[in-house]
Amino acid sequence: MYARWGLTIPLTGVPLRAHAPLLAALADAGYTDVWTSEVAGTDAFTPLALASTWAPALRLGTAIAPVFTRGPGLLAMTAAALAEVAPDRFRLGIGASSPVVVEDWNTQSFVDPFGRTRDTLRFLKRALAGEMVDEQYPTFTVRRFKLERPPASPPPILLAALRSRMLRLAAAEADGVILNWLAASDLPRVRAELEGAKDGFETVARIFVCPTDDQRYARELGRRMIAGYLTVPAYAAFHRWLGRGELLEPMWRAWEAGDRRAATAAIPDEVVDALVLYGSPQVCRQKIEEYVRQGVQTPVIALLPTPALASGEGGVLETVLLDLAPPYTEV
Incomplete structure (x- = not known):
């Protein structure tokens, strides 16, 4: 019934090195994807590089890599490296992030986030295709940049989007959209702004899940x-x-x-x-399924801590992940 079913990594309270056996078991449980965020924990790319070897059956995605905190060339190089190590399994999700992350923590100016995201998307499409980019964009200028190791298969690029303008940009120019902090009942409003997207356009939603009856x-x-x-x-x-x-x-x-x-x-x-x-993991899974019914191709669970998970009792995390897995998949 579900083509894709994702999990946000790294998991809270689990050391990054301890993810290897967990990720290896995800594919057998029915998960198809792991996605990362980038705020103040790990960066977006290192966990995916590790996952590419720990769980070679899983698809990898960033949700998201901010467009302000790396230069356009460095962002292209990082994405190209991951696309090379995991060909056809990597999705590059980019977005504006927030003033706190960009200005307060990374000392960059958070100016014209829509324009910067648009221009970064346009640059990345050309750079990852192996083109020489020598362009004055409205928000930055790139002079004679060309990847030395362009990926044989450029990764699809998805945009994090909230309101109409960014959603319409995603539909017009990106390969998909990444949604965050919305209810399943909000999806008809959001999807209306994505009318006209090309075939194969992917809708990813990060969903906060707290598997507890408390x-x-x-x-x-x-x-x-x-x-x-x-x-x-x-x-x-x-x-x-x-x-x-x-x-x-x-x-x-x-x-x-x-x-x-x-x-x-x-x-x-x-x-x-x-x-x-x-609710129980089974109840949470049923609620996730509502996002799928409302048009999300890739639901991505952001697992929140619970008293049971925090107890560290043997096997609790693994059991919860299994109970949150889809009933079956058709990939």
């Missing part, structure tokens, strides 16, 4: 995460666009006033329940 724990964790993410201007605008402005306005007002505790407490249960999936 509703109080899941909601408390969900509130903390939502307060941290949806107060970022781009995500706030996204959820206003999705129609959650009235529900989240008390959180935004409290956050703006500097009252983090009040902001977290102001998030309604219905918002938490829509954006963070919780």
Whole structure:
């Protein structure tokens, strides 16, 4: 029933070197993909390079590599290297990231994120195809850059997108889109902006999954995460666009006033329940399946910590991953 089923790596609380046996078992369980994020943990590419040898049956993807924190040439070289080591198994997901990541942590200017993402996409398509790029783009200039080792099969490039403008850019020029922090019920609104995408266009969604029956724990964790993410201007605008402005306005007002505790407490249960999936692993899997029914080709689980997982008891993580696996696949 499901062509693809992904997991975000590295997993919280698991040393990177300890992922080898876990990843090797994922394909047998029905998983097809592993995807990475890049915030303040590992970079997006190192775990995938390791996974390419630890689990050669799995497809690899970045969700996402920011377009501001590496120069265009370095981003092309890094993507080309991974495409060479894992031919036809790598998907390059790029996106704007956020002012905190770009400016506060990486000392780069976060200016015109839409333009920078558009121009990086256009540069990468040419560079990864092996072309000499000598171009003055609106947001940067590249002089006579040519990959010495262009990949024999250039990786598809997917864009992280939230609202209309970036979604339409993805549909017009990219090979797919990466979605984040949305409910399954939001997908019709998002998909309407992707009309006209080419055949084979892929919709990837990162889905936060907290496999526990402890509703109080899941909601408390969900509130903390939502307060941290949806107060970022781009995500706030996204959820206003999705129609959650009235529900989240008390959180935004409290956050703006500097009252983090009040902001977290102001998030309604219905918002938490829509954006963070919780319940038994089997219940969570059924909720993930709703994203697939709404048009997501590749659901990517972002596994959140639970008391059971934090206990470190032997076999708990492996059991949870097996229980979250798809019932069967058709690849």
